Amino acid sequence: MDHVRLGMLAGVLLFLIFLSGFFSAAETSLMTVNRYRLRHLAESGHRGARLARRLLRRPDRVLGVVLLGNNFGNIAASSVATLMAVRLYGAGVLALVTGVLTLVILIISEVAPKTLAALYPEPVAFGSAYVLTPLLRVIYPLVAAVNFTANHLLRAFGVSVKPRTPDQMSAEELRAVVLEAGSLIPTTHRAMLLAILDLEKSTVEDVMVPRREVEGIDLGADWDEIVDLLGRSHYTRLPVFHGSLDNVIGMLHVRRALHLALAGRLTRDTLKSAALEPYYIPQGTPLATQLMNFKTMRRHIGLVVDEYGDLMGLVTLEEILEEIVGEFTTQAPGTPEDIFPQPDGSFLINGSTSIRDINRTLGWQLPLNGPKTLNGLITEYLEDIPSPGTSLLLNGYLVDIVRTRGTAIQVARLKAHAVATKKRDEDE
Structure with missing residues (x-):
């Protein structure tokens, strides 16, 4: 290459240094880009996001093409720099040239581009995807050979190299995303989202009114006591039982009793007939599950029973919703x-x-x-x-x-x- 002008060699050297920097930035950006935002943008029609997501489904391939390009740039730059140094100053300066080139590559081809990619992963990753996608097609045989060798080496150590499945966010990861959202999500909304995630960790026993504090209508009690309870109760739904809560007949909406009273038909028998069939909830039911059960059954209140069928307490839809939005009722036990x-x-x-x-x-x-x-x-x-x-x-x-x-x-x-x-x- 003695006939090649030094100016051209210098241009090639700069190109190779920046080419190595491009692959370094591409590697960092693709490995650090937020996978969930990437999926959202890809599903929204962002072409760069779609290309980047497709590349990341096989990280071994994208790393193969990136590292091939990065190492090619570094090695070729070293060769060109050596040739220029020999032609200008002789072999005696090779050690100095090696040290200077190492420092240049470290700054321009590694630290600077990787820092930029870590600060702005999305634009760098999306831009890189436009270059890496066709490049992967062109040099795929070489990438496949490198990946074949590397994958078999990993399998020898028990590492799976199967294609990645679509990203799925765990509850703890979602919690971390909500907490890190900062001002993007109002504080109140953030607390509600976290409370929803915690519903699965809590059961109906955590929010139920204990049996000893359950207020209900005993049909065996004095009639004046029953009428007085209906008039002063703070609750809209009351269990109706005979003798004790071990013999629950149904759940009465106080409004029905009011209609019966206005019609002059309020008696023990009409109270009993106005009560709906009781809805029982097994102990240990997660709040998230019970919330959906209330919706499916179109009920607002249920009686919690243990494995022997004994009544433990009472839980309402409001009490579960309060776990999400906070207290909004008054004069309830345990508040x-x-x-x-x-x-x-x-x-x-x-x-x-x-x-x-x-x-x-x-x-x-x-x-x-x-x-x-x-x-x-x-x-x-x-x-x-x-x-x-x-x-x-x-x-x-x-x-x-x-x-x-x-x-x-x-x-x-x-x-x-x-x-x-x-x-x-x-x-x-």
């Missing part, structure tokens, strides 16, 4: 009305209050993987029924038993300990 702040920073809390409600209201982190109420949490921890005046440190929270009744804790005083406060601040 913040059972939590009373004190001047010293502590809280008097009824023992029947749900642990979930305490955590949600106070921003605490009491454990949720065990008992559902404060009473259950304390008694499980102590393995005994404590007497008033008993104090303990529970999961980083100071607990003082204020009042008990029978086998249950009626009121306890809780205060966040310094350990719990520090842990919560670190999490935030």
